[in-house]
Amino acid sequence: MSASTPAPAAAAPPIAKAGAIVGFLIFCELASGFVQGYYTPLLPRIADHLAVSDADITWFMTVQTLAAAVSVPLLSKLGDIFGHRRMLRIAVVAVLIGTLLVALAPNLALVLVGRALIGPLAVWLPLEIALVHNRISGETARRSIGLLVSTLTFGAVLGTVAAGIVGEFPIPLAVVLLVPALFVVVSAFAVYFKVPESTTRTGAKIDVLGFVLLGVAMIALLWGLRMAAEVGFADPGAFLPLAAAVVVFAVFVWWELRVDAPAIDIRLVTSRSLGPVYIAGFSFGLVMFGATAPLTTFLGSDPAEVGYGFAVSSGGLSAITAAVTLLATLGAAFFAPIAKRIGIRTVLLIGAGAAGLGSLVQVCFHDELWQIWVGAVICGIGYGLLLGALPALVAELAPSNSTGIAAGVYNSLRTLGGAVAGAVFALLLTATADAAGIPAVGGYVLVWATCTLAFVVAFIAICCIRIPARVETGEPAPTAVAA
Structure with a gap:
């Protein structure tokens, strides 16, 4: 620390x-x-x-x-x-x-x-x-x-x-x-x-080697995931940078646990307070940044040609995206007064539960357009609560002199979750594609099932967060800030 x-x-x-x-x-x-x-x-x-x-x-x-x-x-x-x-x-x-x-x-x-x-x-x-x-x-x-x-x-x-x-x-x-x-x-x-x-x-000491190792690991990881989305995980173009990322990240963790002023405090990141929040944030980013493209492709597919989809126009796709975004925007803006009444953990559990339920609806019901709308609306409500409450909780649980890096790690993990989703979802759709490269409807079901599982993981992680009573109820922190 x-x-x-x-x-x-x-x-x-x-x-x-x-x-x-x-x-x-x-x-x-x-x-x-x-x-x-x-x-x-x-x-x-x-x-x-x-x-x-x-x-x-x-x-x-x-x-x-x-x-x-x-x-x-x-x-x-x-x-x-x-x-x-x-x-x-x-x-x-x-x-x-x-x-x-x-x-x-x-x-x-x-x-x-x-x-x-x-x-x-x-x-x-x-x-x-x-x-x-x-x-x-x-x-x-x-x-x-x-x-x-x-x-x-x-x-x-x-x-x-x-x-x-x-x-x-x-x-x-x-x-x-x-x-x-x-x-x-x-x-x-x-x-x-x-x-x-x-x-x-x-502390004013900068962990130069730690930042270099972290930067190399992140670039190799994101590069490998980008290539995996195009050519699969088994291709050397994807496998080698991913393997290099794992090795460099292991060295990074080893170094951070031994240096006096680490770039990222690994013990804080993996603590009972912040660790589960980061797991929930990664799972949330996996769905929020990764599920939009498969859903758009599914909706735009012509059922007369591939047997599924609704041949939705660009305007219809924009309407669904706008509805989800509007609900997410409202949820993020108004989560605080809700948390004041029922507690921030309950808000997060409702958010993860609603988003997981919306994904489950898409798994079970995707034969009618209105069913997709129902699933998307439920997801939008959950997204909004998670969008606002997760970063707010990170800031409240982090030490006052580490708020910036705590919020930065959360932001990076959400982005990383989206990159992982892009590669995994592409693999699922490719694995179920026919000779012409057209994914089967089962590929999309697997994508939505993965989204549901991600929110189950987020729900469990939220249950494990150690939240002080003052933070749970949203009481102000003791004033007196050191300059």
Whole structure:
């Protein structure tokens, strides 16, 4: 456990001021979601503009994912050491430069550099959660974190819709791609001039070797999972990087258990308090980030050709996605007052139970479109409660001088869960495909069954979390924050 650097006590800020700070951070998350959702609908047009193949343009998404895998734990930990606002400023400037490069770069190589610089976008939320918990606690902090998460989700939808609308206008692609930069500029103004610095610090020693080992392990793991989704786990292109990731990660754990100031406190991550939360977060990320593509493919399949599906149009697919997203946004925004009445563990159990039930409905009933709607709506309710409550609980259970890295680890594990799901679900669908490469309906049933099992694991993990009585009821933490 890292030692905290003592310093003079700082008085807690007035609630009104803390509320204003949260308001500026909420706009930052709106911008974060907007940037994350904006580029995907424009990928075909970007590929045409750069004169690259469909295979090459997949690097557009992959590079950002790899950059996020490295930057999230690094910047989260550095935030605990040097200040969360300082690291958030660095992350915002990096994203701003990245969005400008993506819009103005003349070739794919420079565009990919821009996408790498956008990678730190994933650390905005962990750093903002740390900033919130440094100023407020209890139910007020939960409401704030819920609003941050729900705004991020809403921003992603807004970005996707905006890209579809703006992309239809006969204007240069560079102008279209400059729209996200406008949101990031306003976020930079908020972070530089309206958000105060956090007042807690952990030890100032940086575990350079630990971060290098972690970065190498994450890149190898995500690369191997990406290849596994394309060519299967047995292919050397997937197996070798996955094996290398396991070896490097084992060395990383060995090193972290012996160094005085570890990059990630392994004992804290595996403790009875945070360990089960991380397991639940990984399981949740596996479904939330991995199940959308198979469901979309199933709904869009023509039953006259393959024997299943509903030949749903793009508009119908958007309606289902929008319904799930809206429910998730509302659940994340309002989990705090619900938790105040019934306790945060009960909220999490309801969330995991509802999401698991929705997946089970899809396993058992998928012959009528309304059945898919029922399952999706139930999942959306569960997603929302988990989206808001899990990161809030991580922040409350983590030591005050390690909130940033605790939230960063949670964010990374959710992303990793989605990467694992992409590879596993692709394997399940491929294993049941016919000679023409068309998956059987049993492949989709296996995908939904895996989602159900993931939420069973999350439910059990939530039951095992050691939650103090004060945290369970959402009472504010004792004031007196060290600067």
